[in-house]
Amino acid sequence: MPRRRIYGWPHPPRTEEKSIQPEPTTELRHRIVEAPAGRLHLVEQGTGPLVLLVHGFPESWYSWRRQLPALAAAGHRAVAVDVRGYGRSSKPEAIDAYRMLDLVEDNLAVVRALGEESAVVVGHDWGSGIAAASALLHPEVFRAVGLLSVPYAPPGGPRPSDIFGQIGGPEEEFYVSYLQEPRRAEAEIEPDVRGWLAGFYAALSADTMPAPGEPDPHFVVRGGGRLRDRFPTGVLPAWLSEDELNVHAGEFERTGMTGALNRYRNMDRDWEDLAPHHGAPIKQPSLFIGGALDASTTWMSDAIDAYPTTLPGLSASHLLDGCGHWIQQERPDEVNRLLTDWLATLRG
Incomplete structure (x- = not known):
């Protein structure tokens, strides 16, 4: 190899x-x-x-x-x-x-x-x-x-749904399963697309990724909560400027999230x-x-x-x-x- x-x-x-x-x-x-x-x-x-x-x-x-x-x-x-x-x-x-x-x-x-x-x-x-x-x-x-x-x-x-359904504990839900349910994720994201994207990008960026022991960066929804409950807040990764975030957010603010989530x-x-x-x-x-x-x-x-x-x-x-x-x-x-x-x- x-x-x-x-x-x-x-x-x-x-x-x-x-x-x-x-x-x-x-x-x-x-x-x-x-x-x-x-x-x-x-x-x-x-x-x-x-x-x-x-x-x-x-x-x-x-x-x-x-x-x-x-x-x-x-x-x-x-x-x-x-x-x-x-x-x-x-x-x-x-x-x-x-x-x-x-x-x-x-x-x-x-x-x-x-x-x-x-x-x-x-x-x-x-x-x-x-x-x-x-x-x-x-x-x-x-x-x-x-x-x-x-x-x-x-x-x-x-089958993928069987795999994802086994990830996490009895009160945890893997993010893929969470996103699969129609309208559920849209209700979380679309009231604040820009803020949600900022947290999502930060959660998987090297310089803003939560440190070990901090809220789980691997996108497990707990206790019927939301994905964004565990995102980093108040910081953008170094690769992303405010203007660049505006471009990313503007696309979804215009079109909504459903097509992407489908x-x-x-x-x-x-x-x-x-x-x-x-x-x-x-x-x-x-x-x-x-x-x-x-x-x-x-x-x-x-x-x-x-x-x-x-x-x-x-x-x-x-x-x-x-x-x-x-x-x-x-x-x-x-x-x-x-x-x-x-x-x-x-x-x-």
């Missing part, structure tokens, strides 16, 4: 990060394309081989704002989408319109709408799962896959839909980058250890020391360097 590389902490101050960011080769271009969702909003920069960037929860295309210019400067056509249910993309009403198979079809529609035959797909958080499923189901289109924060685990195993409400449907691919590896060239402090990499460490079998085309698996969950925003220089170096190998 390719050796995991640990990159040092602390990361450079923001002034140094800005000084070494590449100059954009073109301006950002906003577009709307037709897709099974109805419409998909995307932002693109640069020319060259297509790199499709897929965000996670609770984000938007904007979470890739520091990757678009770097990839464009390296000679790529970088395209960041708003996944269906987010931002300026369509938001179907039916809960089952957010199953994984539909999101994969959206990715295919983007590639076709852009006049391309193939793409490298890179995803973060839920986007990592969408990217992996796209590569698994359509290797003829998605010629390589980059996974950030959430490791690849092949379809199969126990991804969690389809996990059992995905398990059924992908059953024919039980245990299937992704054979295309692949890359994994995770944060050493991210719960996703600790909970799923067995999935990372299984990469020689599940990702036989893996180029490298990187864990960034001292990094939390929002990896491409927390450590943009390192992520940009790892992505562009890997993409360069795909051109040979």
Whole structure:
């Protein structure tokens, strides 16, 4: 298995990060394309081989704002989408319109709408799962896959709702189960979207993550409470300015949270839909980058250890020391360097 590389902490101050960011080769271009969702909003920069960037929860295309210019400067056509249910993309009403198979079809529609035959797909958080499923189901289109924060685990195993229902004690509820119930999380989040997002981002960021012994950062709801009851308060992570938080919050204040949360409400449907691919590896060239402090990499460490079998085309698996969950925003220089170096190998 390719050796995991640990990159040092602390990361450079923001002034140094800005000084070494590449100059954009073109301006950002906003577009709307037709897709099974109805419409998909995307932002693109640069020319060259297509790199499709897929965000996670609770984000938007904007979470890739520091990757678009770097990839464009390296000679790529970088395209960041708003996944269906987010931002300026369509938001179907039916809960089952957010199953994984539909999101994969959206990715295919983007590639076709852009006049391309193939793409490298890179995803973060839920986007990592969408990217992996796209590569698994359509290797003829998605010629390589980059996974950030959430490791690849092949379809199969126990039903997801059964797994999550066993996490926690008799008076505890795992956050995934909490989010699966329609309208429940919306009632908590939507009265104060900005404050909720600030706490959610802080709870999984390296520099604002609760210390051991403080309220559990792993999102267990206790005693019929709310998720936000255990969030850090009054502090933003270093990677997030007030203005950037306003952009993130503005997207959800306009659209509401239901489309984004419906991804969690389809996990059992995905398990059924992908059953024919039980245990299937992704054979295309692949890359994994995770944060050493991210719960996703600790909970799923067995999935990372299984990469020689599940990702036989893996180029490298990187864990960034001292990094939390929002990896491409927390450590943009390192992520940009790892992505562009890997993409360069795909051109040979």
